[in-house]
Amino acid sequence: MENPKQVIIVGGGPGLCDRVRLLGADITLVDTPDGYDAALIPSVRRTVLTDYDDPSLIPMLRALHRETPFSAVLSLTEKGLLPAARIAEHLGIGALSPDVVGRTRDKSAMRAWLRDKAFSTVACAVVRDADDIRDFAGDHGYPVIVKPRHGKGSEHVRCFRLAEEVVMPPAITDDYIVEPFLSGPEFSVEAFSCDNDHKVVAITAKFTQKDDPENPFVETGHVVPAPVEADVSTAITEYTSAFLDVMGITDGCTHTELRMTASGPEVIETHTRVGGDSIPTLVRQATGHDLLDLLVQWSLDRTRPGAPAPTAAGAAAIRFFTPPPGRVAGISGVQRWQGLPGVLKFHLPLKAGDRVPSVQDSRTRAGYVLTTAPTAAQAIEICREVISGVRIDVR
Numbered sequence: 001m002e003n004p005k006q007v008i009i010v011g012g013g014p015g016l017c018d019r020v021r022l023l024g025a026d027i028t029l030v031d032t033p034d035g036y037d038a039a040l041i042p043s044v045r046r047t048v049l050t051d052y053d054d055p056s057l058i059p060m061l062r063a064l065h066r067e068t069p070f071s072a073v074l075s076l077t078e079k080g081l082l083p084a085a086r087i088a089e090h091l092g093i094g095a096l097s098p099d100v101v102g103r104t105r106d107k108s109a110m111r112a113w114l115r116d117k118a119f120s121t122v123a124c125a126v127v128r129d130a131d132d133i134r135d136f137a138g139d140h141g142y143p144v145i146v147k148p149r150h151g152k153g154s155e156h157v158r159c160f161r162l163a164e165e166v167v168m169p170p171a172i173t174d175d176y177i178v179e180p181f182l183s184g185p186e187f188s189v190e191a192f193s194c195d196n197d198h199k200v201v202a203i204t205a206k207f208t209q210k211d212d213p214e215n216p217f218v219e220t221g222h223v224v225p226a227p228v229e230a231d232v233s234t235a236i237t238e239y240t241s242a243f244l245d246v247m248g249i250t251d252g253c254t255h256t257e258l259r260m261t262a263s264g265p266e267v268i269e270t271h272t273r274v275g276g277d278s279i280p281t282l283v284r285q286a287t288g289h290d291l292l293d294l295l296v297q298w299s300l301d302r303t304r305p306g307a308p309a310p311t312a313a314g315a316a317a318i319r320f321f322t323p324p325p326g327r328v329a330g331i332s333g334v335q336r337w338q339g340l341p342g343v344l345k346f347h348l349p350l351k352a353g354d355r356v357p358s359v360q361d362s363r364t365r366a367g368y369v370l371t372t373a374p375t376a377a378q379a380i381e382i383c384r385e386v387i388s389g390v391r392i393d394v395r
Contacts, residue, residue, distance in 0.1 A: 014036075
């Protein structure tokens with residue numbers, strides 16, 4: 001019997017581990033002591049719990065690699081992407097280089113790279129105080145966006161439209177950057193690449209709490225496919241493929257966020273992983289393509305994407321519950337929606353007595369409903385019906 005392939009997974013993830021095991025491979029799980037998922041440990045061959053920058057980590061993995069070679073190093077967690085790239089480079093395993101992954105993790109580095117390659121002229125600068133923000137706006141105009149250099153999940157993102165509005169956001173363990181505000185509808189593009197051949201699997205439309213003056217960029221929902229005209233879809237697809245080429249992304253999953261501006265698509269940020277907010281589930285339901293399957297099958301067997309599953313619904317959407325802050329006095333209407341046709345998943349863990357925080361980022365949303373339907377408009381409407389039909393009484 002042939003020995004099973006050996007795979008390093010950095011940062012865990014039950015979905016990723018499940019797909020690797022289904023292909024019969026053994027897993028070496030590398031994760032941090034304060035971030036690992038204990039439920040994964042019984043199903044992996046070995047577990048290494050240490051900080052990603054532990055100087056003994058790579059020598060230990062190199063010794064294991066000499067004894068039983070690893071076939072792939074995978075990660076789909078934000079903090080695990082760059083450590084995984086470094087491990088693969090040190091072990092001589094084919095993967096995106098740390099340089100490529102690094103410029104996707106660093107928004108300032110991405111902007112500099114795109115300018116150097118004459119792909120984009122969007123300006124960007126690291127800012128230390130409010131005067132730096134005003135100086136940048138003086139050169140490039142208002143409005144401007146200020147956000148963490150390595151941020152995700154809409155955390156600490158601010159938009160300033162006038163000089164008198166400008167304040168420095170609260171101190172965090174990261175730099176802040178400032179960029180011109182790009183106007184136009186926002187999308188994310190879920191793509192998969194094999195040997196520099198890029199396949200746009202889905203274009204996702206976003207909903208945000210745009211009427212909240214303090215946190216207008218927090219995402220409140222998504223729908224796949226984005227309900228756009230064919231010319232817009234073509235423009236986004238072609239732009240994303242060119243962008244991935246310029247960035248040097250040759251293989252694996254990518255989640256690229258962009259805006260369709262008056263002059264065409266313009267990237268906001270990209271990630272060498274799948275999107276959050278259950279976007280892989282939306283993609284699978286709407287298109288029949290399983291992004292995690294694509295990643296594992298390509299990484300282990302060099303199997304390129306084939307025909308999608310024929311059972312795809314056609315469209316899928318997710319909307320998040322965003323009740324006002326306060327203490328929950330009661331919830332009604334939950335049972336009414338359980339089992340409703342089109343409702344794939346309903347998740348609302350609140351109960352009476354819980355305190356609801358203000359919705360400031362993706363982590364402070366209260367729950368969600370995920371729906372499927374033949375069209376995007378129908379999936380969105382089922383979400384709206386469920387969200388509006390649940391009463392969360394907050395005092």
